[in-house]
Amino acid sequence: MLARFLTHLTKPLILFYIVFIYIIIFSVWWSVLLFQKNTIAFDEKVELNAIGMNLSIEEFKQSASYEKLYEKFSRQRLMIITEGTTFLMLIVVGLFMVRKSFIRELDLATQQRNFLLSITHELKSPLAGIKLSIQTLLRHTLNQEKKDRLLANSLTDVERLEGLVENILLAAKFDNPSYGFANEDVEVSSILCATIRQMQGNYPRHEVEYKQAPEGIIRIKGDKLALSSVIINLVENAFKYSESAENPKICIELSASKHQIQFTISDNGVGIPADQKQKIFEKFYRIGNENTRSTKGTGLGLFIVERVVEMYDGIIKVTDNEPHGTTFKVQLNTSEPQIARNPELSVS
Known part of the structure; x- marks a missing residue:
């Protein structure tokens, strides 16, 4: 928490915190001053009423007039406290929202620079x-x-x-919502196997375990470019981020059922910190610093994956792969998959 605070502590934010503290102190000071002025005015009214009724202050405090005067004073004091507190809370909430928006824009600008x-x-x-x-x-x-x-x-x-x-x-x-997506036959199993073969050529050290049920070519209706992007980005990430492992291994499962396909990929790489598991789906977001990171990427891959999954009313989950690495599980709701038997379909 402190590290994140110091990271965002730029000159505009320093000025913001100075103004924030000044407004809080100013508001509290005026509330206290108004409260004190109201108390002084009440004491003066008590003294004037006591003189007007030829009574001592102690005798006046026992009268019905004092009770009415004190009741009015209590309402005024409650009003000052209530309105002052409400005003202060509104200021705090407003400034907090301004700060949150500013930091969001600052993060976006940083991510765009990294992109x-x-x-x-x-x-x-x-x-x-x-x-x-x-x-x-x-x-x-x-x-x-x-x-x-x-x-x-x-x-x-x-x-x-x-x-x-x-x-x-x-x-x-x-x-841009004006762009449309195609609805064509997409052989997801063929795309997956071709992607795995390509990655194995680029990363020959990796061991790949591939399971598919049912066997054969799994064909669904959808946008080929979008669905290919889901497969390619997840497979490529698994290979890239497990490259540093002593014995890199990728486990991939593809299954099809009525109106649904499921795709799971696990690696034994560096893993993803718990506090960044949701951030990785943000546009341009990448873990680490662009000036020091060695892994290739643009910060668009997982953003696209999540948007495509949402487009098919699907679900994507990211979890830890014990003891090391990451697991991505994707579930897409589509038209009923078609299965074509093909004994030549393989990842080797």
Whole structure:
């Protein structure tokens, strides 16, 4: 809590807290002053009424006139306390809401800055790789094996750029309701298996355990780009964030039932802190600092995943994978899945 407070303690917020403290002190001081003035006025009225009735102050306090005067004074005192407290509470609530909005905007500005830093890196890296491969092919005479390797590396970089563009496009679609989503046949099992094979090529150290029920090609109606993004982002994250494990392992399960498909992916990587499990679905949000983090990403992936899941009236849950890592569970409500038997469908 203290660390978060100090993180957001910028010059505008320091000024805000100074103004906040001044308003509180000013309001309390005026309330006390008004309360004291009311008490002085009451004492003076008691003294004047006692003189007017030729009574001592003690004798006047025993009269019915004093009781009426004291009752009026009590109502005024209660009014001052009630109105002062209400006014003070409104100020506190109002200033708290202003502070909350300011910090939200500050967080959003920071996340957008991080997005620009990461998107610059994500664009430059594959472009530099493609440029280097092409220059090597043009300037040197290479055997076929080296040519094939350079072309394969270039293709991988192109696919990385394609995935980045697709994520940006999807994020823009969700921000603009005028964009529509397709309703076509989507072979989710084929997309999943192809994604796993691609990730295994990029991360050869990983062990993958894949289970599917029923076996075969699971086909549903939906938007291919959106559904592919859910699968690709979750699978890619599992591989990326478990790379540092001594023996990285990914467990993936896909199942289909009437009007529903379920997808679960677990890794034994670094895991996600409990206080950030909900924040990871915010747009542009990434754990850590953009200047020091080494893992690639833009902060759009899980934002898109959650929005697509919501679009299909589904549920996504993130939990710890004991003893290490993270588990994502996705449930999508769709048209009744179609199952086509295909013995060649595999992740190997």
